Amino acid sequence: MTERPDYFEEFEATELFCPKCRRATPARKHLLIVLPTGNKYDYRCSVCATSVGSKTDDDTSAFSILKP
Ligand SMILES: [Zn+2]
Numbered sequence: 001m002t003e004r005p006d007y008f009e010e011f012e013a014t015e016l017f018c019p020k021c022r023r024a025t026p027a028r029k030h031l032l033i034v035l036p037t038g039n040k041y042d043y044r045c046s047v048c049a050t051s052v053g054s055k056t057d058d059d060t061s062a063f064s065i066l067k068p
Helices: 061-066
Strands: 015-018 023-035 038-045 051-056
Touching: 015 038, 015 051, 023 051, 023 061, 038 061
Parallel strands: none
Antiparallel strands: 015 023, 023 038, 038 051
């Protein structure tokens, strides 16, 4: 057995389960929006482009660059 974290928040997955393909597929990470609290990313199936998840990190450096 392999140990895998159950929680998704800090799990940098390259493969995610796609409900449309009904299997784990390589996921592509897209930057959705830059928030004061961090950046929000969308993960999409690289096969059918269905959104398979999202993630928000706590990196505020991008937002501080945008601020005047
Ligand atoms: Zn898919």
